[in-house]
Amino acid sequence: MKVLFGLLVLVAAALGSPQWAAAQSCTSDYECTRGLAFGGNARCVGDTLIRTTTRCVVGRCQTQETSRQRCAASIGQGRCVGEYYQRTESRCDGLNGTCATRTIRDHCKRGCSCRKNVLVVFTGACSSAIGCHRAVKECPGGCSCDPEPVCRQ
Known part of the structure; x- marks a missing residue:
């Protein structure tokens, strides 16, 4: 034993x-x-x-x-700085023994995207609560951004 x-x-x-x-x-x-x-x-x-x-x-x-x-994933609300939405995030970094922070900037410019029958229209507006404003719509018949954002029938 x-x-x-x-x-x-x-x-x-x-x-x-x-x-x-x-x-x-x-x-x-x-x-x-x-x-x-x-x-x-x-x-x-x-x-x-x-x-x-x-x-x-x-x-x-x-x-x-x-x-x-506690390393919070998102530190407070973001803020609008000109045409950009800025927010700070934090994550746990055990190797360095810190809560590593980084600032993320999204450019809030007007635009349109059509991918896999999903139309996304970026308005160019920004608010601290939600960031860059956009409208999303599913288009079963397809979509187009040129000459203007539209769902095809």
Whole structure:
């Protein structure tokens, strides 16, 4: 029975599972963190960034959660800046341990698109609540944008 248990411990250690790494023997905090890639102290669970620290406590490495931060997909409403609709989005970046933000700009210009029997007319208007205004209509008989937007019969 002891041989079987010893074999299981060796297999688990070889796989490098985080649970076994946390139970590693140590004499200093450095011994607990030296094997972690890029510090290994952040991860994402959905859109939540979880930061941890690993310390040597009574001769064993123990990982403790230090903070949680929700990385919202969309940060507030967008805004209209001239002919552009601007909004900021955030996503969880576990490798860098941050909520990475980016600004997206859509050009609200007048125009027309007809693809796969769907007519889309861009009005050129912008509002902070919905962004660039457009009208969408299905055209079973096809559509055309030239000389003007129209559904064919």
